[in-house]
Amino acid sequence: MDICCKDIISDHSKKDIISDLPEALICHILSFLPIEDSALTSVLSKKWQHLFAFRPNLEFDDAVVYLNPDGERNETIFENFVDRVLSLQGDYPINKFSLTCRDFTDPTCVSRWISNVMERGVSDLDLRCIVYWDNGTMPPDIFVSKALVHLRIETGNGAFIDVEDVFLPNLKTLYLNKVLLRHSDNGFVKLITSCHVLEDLFIMNICWDGYLKRSLSSKTLKRLTFFCEDVHAVNPESVSFDTPNLVYFVYHDCVADKYKNMNFDSLVYASICLQMTSHQRTHASYEHLVGNATDFLLGISNVQILELFANTIEVCIVIPSSSFLATLKQKEDKQVSVTCLAGWESLPVLLKNCPDLESLIFDGLHHNDTIKCEDVDGCLCKSSRGIPSCLSSSPVQFLTIWKFGEICDDYDDMEKQIELVMYFLETMPNLEEMKLFYDTQIYEDVISKLQMLVTSSKCTVYIIPEV
Template sequence: MDLISNLPNPLISHILSYLPTKEAASTSVLSKKWRYLFAFVSNLDFDDSDYQNDIGRSDAEISTSFMDFVDRVLSLQGNLTVNRFSLDCSSFDLDLDRVTGWILNVLRRGVSDLDLSVLEYTLPSEVFVSKTLVKLKLGPGEDLCLTLDRKDVFLPKLKTLYLDSVTVEERGFGFVKLLSGCPVLEELVLMNIGWEYWMFCTVSLISLKRLTFFREEEYTDENPKSVSFVTPNLVYLEYSDAVADKYPNVNFSSLVEAHIGLRLTDDQSADVNVSEDDYFPEDDEERQMTANATDFFKGISNVQILYLSAKSIEVLTFCCEPIPVFNNLIQLTIESHSDVGWDSLPGLLKNCANLETLVLKV
């Protein structure tokens, strides 16, 4: 006996919601009962890479087939509420007007979880005035662009924002405008931001509790000029990037756990490898630094659990003076690397009077 077919239709549709939409649609051939059940799923997941194995068809034919499938599913669902809409269009060229139509369709239907990865695409402004979005993930996507105007940004329910390799116009001001329209945001993830288009980066949110600020280590040719964090209620921080030239405003007063992976750029590394006499002339009373991370490390000095990469120790050595006091630190984990010294480690340990656990990872 087919036990699943005997379940109530709403329950079957709920189960199908956990499958990729293409797989859920394939169940329509099982019987008359199953023919339209997949159309009532509340989670929609479209990925054009699922069509890459269509042997014997051109890219244009595959792209058309994918777009027609998305159109059919959305049309079949009518005005039913959709919970999650995931769209990955990174394998084939699509009609971007149709893509915009799909996004507007699910926005009208009250989508709460929107996940978009589209190549060479400017997001419609309607995304940034949604009254139902709780989670928004954008990217990765080459030339996926956010064009923002302050009066057009208001996401009153958004709690999670994830940006990966996304271009935010207005050289940092657009990012500030985006965050200003997210009054209840609790988690922010920034992945692989290209600093060449930014004058500064400011993360200023009272509601924020978790922040991931990550950039792949392969990006060693540039660094942010100015980074500020005004996040007094943040409890978790993951920060891996080239060290900024300066940190004019840092407030992590509630921070519990931090994973720090700061590193020098190639140019900064070249500077610190200059001989001591050349780099710190005898008539200089103050130490010259390639970048100044002092304010950042002072800003995290209330942390209780701290993870430092080997290259962060290098930053602490060459870009921080003096080493801050970590009175609340009870657990410290430090990575080691054969190319990176631990010159600043004795001074750091001296300033951790209440440290209970020290882990050295090799």
Template sequence: MDLSGYRDVISSLPEDISCHILSFLSTKEAASTSVLSRKWRYLFAFVPNLDLDDSVYLNPRNKTDISTSFMDFVDRVLALQGNFPLHKFSLKIGDGVDPVRITPWIHNVLDRGVSDLYLHLNLESEFLLPSKVYLSKTLVRLKLRFGLYPTIDVEDVHLPNLKSLYIESTHFEKHGIGLSKLLSGCPMLEDLVLDDISWCIWDFASVSVPTLRKLTFCWEERDEFPKSVLLDTPNLVYLKFTDTVAGKYPKVNFDSLVEAHIDLRLLKPILINYHQGYGENDMVGNATDFMMRICNVKTLYLSANTLQVLTYSCDAIPLFNNLTHLTIESNPKVGWQSVPGLLKNSPNLETLIFQGLIHKATNKCGDVCLCYKPREEILSCLSSSPVKFIEILKFGEISDDMEKQIKYFLETMPNLEKMILYYNTSSVGNVIAVSSRLRRLVSKVPSSKCIVQLISDNLSLSSTVSKDGLLFFKSTSPV
């Protein structure tokens, strides 16, 4: 408001700009502006984005009336907009909304050329998406989340402009065939997210999309494993993959992969009763074919589960010639047996990131840590490591074992230039105490040229130990 002249500056904006501003609000909020003045009365009807969420109507004392009110509101909004072109339609509903009302809403927005369609249908009754969804020529982004009856049944699929597909908590009526058919009808698909898709019950799971650039697959831990998984994505550059190791990988094509986040898990056959031919202590599946195909990556994240897989379910660790950034997640129940092989097979590695240093100590932990071995008996692979930067995340209170590990890195890694430790604390005194302890530690390794820095994001404070052992503090907040 221009208080000097009492002029409403916002209302004087051109209508297309006002509509653009309203497009960032939920549809209910945008509709509430209709009471401001005559000019605003129908302006929200020309907003190109509709964001409809029945939870904003919920009242536990009278759910039926609230659901009816929401459904009537959606009908009025769509009727008021008429055939006005639509860019985005987001619909989030729970049980209580009549499924019969949903299909006409979807048909309405598809007929108006919607490009972004987000459907979160948490219904307690069975509902199949109308076939028109799979035959849209205008859809560019499609996001589907389902409730108790998460079924997708596809017959004909032709989505010529779809670039992004997100499917969560569902199963396909025709199992792997249904997914393959859906993907084959998306010739321009670049970004695919499959979250909680139960392909472990399929005899054969396949993602074969030559145009795909990003793939995210997440299947949380179950007492099952996929039997056969094919991944043919020659142009994929980003992969985030969470799954149990499959029985086999007949084809894996990641020729263009640049960044990968891998969380593979082992499964012992004793947990299941429908697979034969394995000993009680054998691990089901073999991850060799999968791991060998990610060898071109430049940035790699490996969970603690994956370290186990590399130890027990992989015939050999790949040669990572292009790898420059490696992140390793530590877990007190998992050893580092596979870490030496990873470092030896990463000749161009520059940055090594540990999500914690605490791991299971074994006499097979290799030579990247001390564990049970006396220092003089170790000829460490770290002595030939090209790593220049180490980052240690989730760094808590420094212990004697942790101090020895840090000192070991400083002593044995000749190319190390900087080590950063991220300390999660709200106490300045803790930062000062740990920094002083690090200073004493660095002074014991005079041969090291590495700068050690302790950063506390909670305090926006960092301390740096210089090469001459001096201690500096500075704020990490932007000025």
């Protein structure tokens, strides 16, 4: 019995188990390796010669060094390698095609590769191409596909894409960065309305005809990230959002002249950064805000978790109160919270107009001078004149401070932050818990002072080092 087992084991060890696997499974295994590494298996045997190319996911990056025999970089080697892989595949089905290339890659080759995988029904297309396209235009058929489910385009140099013809009936994820949409009317509206099942949209630094009248309407959209914040540009004339099923919203923009048709019925999380353009700021004063985002915030009245950058509150004459947060108060399993990013100078106006606010988070305690500082009760930098009413009647029960001491030019700045923490503890009557995350590089005596807050305060204070 023992001899037989040894013979079986011996015979088994001589076999190439992996080579005996079905070719489809081998290709699947190879797809977990960088394609340049999987190509090395072509020298193993005739069976392996072309298997590396028949993988469902292709990812090419010309950052991988392709060298001549003399050791110099040769982009032609990269182009020939991609051509060879696509040629070997023929009509073989493809799921994902990812291409990252720089300005030294021939745009003619890039266009040919895109057309190849589009014709073969690629479902996930990821293009990060900083190349100089012919006439500055990417292939227009990139927006015409029944098979595409995920599409990412990042050009780095603002390439044009014609959107006269758009057909993306199954697209669920769209990522656009530094893309110019060219259309006789409104290319952005044409694109979005042609994506009938779109759920996730990320747009940054894009432009289109009608750019100053920004309008987005989608009944299927669930996640939206929107970055259009050039303070030196012209601010938008109007902004409209009709996204009743949106649950996640990150929005950075300049303040529009008008906000209308704000429909956010399902919103759970929102991070809002609105700021004035340089022209608006020049003509602004505390009494007269050239930019007014109040109507916009009124439109997100049922949000559960809200991040407000300080410059957002700066451009709001009134922050929603009766409708804002009040409806969520009835939902016992959901805690309403607001995060103030990039400073605490916006706190007075926030507390005055949010009587139901329970949780407040600061992303640092550094101070930014704004037009609010001109008013006695408009900023806590005027606290020496007496306790602001916003603090003495504050409803906040839970206060979290991140990055304590991270931005301090000198020891005096650190002392000011400590004083502010003590000021919160002494004057906010409903405060039950404070969590303070501090920079581990700050002075030891500062840490000692922070530890003293634990014993001197009536509320529970946690002093936690940031890792």
